[in-house]
Amino acid sequence: MNKQRILIITRNLPPLVGGMERLNWHMADELSKYAEVKVIGPQGSAELKPQSVSLSEAPLKPLPLFLFIAACKAVWFALRWKPDVILAGSGLTAPIAWLASKLCGAKSAAYLHGFDITVQDKIYQRLWTPTFKKLDRIIVNSTPTKQLAFAAGVPETKISIVYPGVSLPEHAQPDAAIAAFRQQHGLVGKKIMLSVGRLTTRKGLKEFVEQALPAIVQQVPEAVLVIVGEAPKNSLGAGIQNREEIEQAAAQQGVSEHIKFLGVITDKTQLATAYEAADVHVFPVRHIPDDPEGFGMVAIEAAAHGLPTVAFATGGIVDAVAHGQSGYLVEKDDYPALAEQTVHALNSPLASEGATEFAQNFAWDKFGIKIAETCR
Template sequence: MSASLESSVVLQVLPSLVTGGVERGTVEIAQALAKAGNTAIVASAGGRMVGLIERAGATHLTLPLATKTPFGIWRNAARLEALIRAHNVSVVHARSRAPAWSAWLACQRTGVPFVTTYHGTYTENLPFKRHYNAVMARGRIVIAASHFIADLITRQHGLHPTRIRVIPRGVDTVLFNPDTVSGDRIANLARDWRLPDGMRTVVLPGRLTSWKGHAILLEAIARLDRPDVLCVLVGSHQGRHRYARELAQHATRLGIAERLRLTGHCEDMAAALLLSDVVVHASVKPEAFGRVVIEAQAMGRPIVAADLGGPVETVRHGETGWRVPPGDPGALALAIAQALDLDPVARAALGQRARASVPTVRAMQEATLDVYRTVQRGG
């Protein structure tokens, strides 16, 4: 890690630590701060990833920051103000809108630099929604996960480009390394997923929510008309039991019910990706980045991604994967077939190019710590 932050105290705030890319990024920055000799504090409503924060050498403080009510946000601002003063916080980094409002108010009162990461496209389908979203553009520096998001911030909030820092999410190329995943890990996962011998796997990692395009993938699998292909949806339903049932019913209507697996949350994503013959990103809404795409590339897997949002910047069509029009099961089926039909030499070459192209966690950590240094110097 580069030059230290001179024993700074950095507070990251987010709604909870259950699962997701925002949460994982928070853990990775906490690790970088602790490794560089700084004090890392994370405030959230808690969740199963709190242990990762603590193992990173950071402190987690439980606050009800998931609340979106005006009174709750105002009350949390007072709590965060007290926390900032008690711990002599140097920088506050907000990663979600409701906690960001509380953190911004607390920073206004204490004079502590306020940084945000603009993690998503954020809908504006209700009155005052743009105003609610705009807090994510109030950081002294606003971190964008992709040029797509940087352009959105400039367009929607009029932010000058000098206040935006594009820092792609990174992949841990030590953790996501095809050479270090043991055969036992692969075998255990294949057993858990109930994979028959000789089946090819097309895997879509991501929480179960309709805009991730699961139904589009099911239709593409049905169009393939290849009985040796199994569709595996890896991700938590996060309480969306009805949606999971709808996917199973859709697979039945398409005649592929016996070739669908809904695995739930997976703790060993490196093994899950290595077990995949093709990895699919099928989102029908633009994503800020698309972390699963670079994780698949780091594992040398063929990736087929929807041609919108962040993956446009990480998948070079025909070189490190395929990009297809979003919501088009026919185009998706064709690209999956091309990926499945690669000969071993072409598959290995594509995997090497993909792995060499991915942004890394280390680069993301270095760039984020540099943002903290900049705002502390008054930049």
């Protein structure tokens, strides 16, 4: 029997850094186990593509040029290769997937995150969002994103939830590596609150520093907020919080000595060491109706390394944190409660086994099976 042919169109792939980029890479990789997969992606992504995937590039910038070249290539693949399914890696490329599918009779689909639906841009809402209703299948990353898609007019029968996946570690990091990490960054004897991700307005680190960190260090003087990540350079629509703003907030609150920036860590072993050296992962995502957190993959990544997460119960984070098992959820925007729960997590740690057990549900191979089933 001939393998199914799947064409993926996305701007979100490495070397761009972020959760959507990791998801699209793994989506292509996992689907290639069940189908013949070709991808249209941004310039620079071919060098980092999954081995069993064929990838054709379009210029990353400017955005209109990427969309035009991606559309031209999608039409060419539709007419010459005749895929069975054309899948948009985000809402941005959904119109291209729909158009190309009409040329070859393929099924059309898109994997949507919360911001794909709520982005407040008049042109996008007028031209892009209506396309979602025309696609054969909409795949969403969480229960709240499903609700957003339904509110946007997508029939519920077309919507499938497939949670993002996680790379499960094969083994724990050696004690010597963790000790070296603490020594290198001046964290010996400290309680580490880890934050991993891009510095955007939605992630809320500045507000966490202003409204929660002072109360935490008052009760746990050895607590240090260790930040892995930086402001995004090529993200579309995300408001930015830069390092200087966060440092200024810390200085105003008198907690500058309790913050340490490590920048972006792309090496998997180094990032695993950071997770396993930490005492708690803090995820103070703000509730912004027009910019929701679609899922919260970093909470699953932390859980995979046995690290609990303390977060606001907003957006898709409610699906990414199992309260009392892989961490704690508090009412959105309740910073005193967030501080109190973080202190509790530092002083009375959850068993790491509960977090790792929860993370097992999100292994990439399970994600791949569900995506493949949806594409069929």
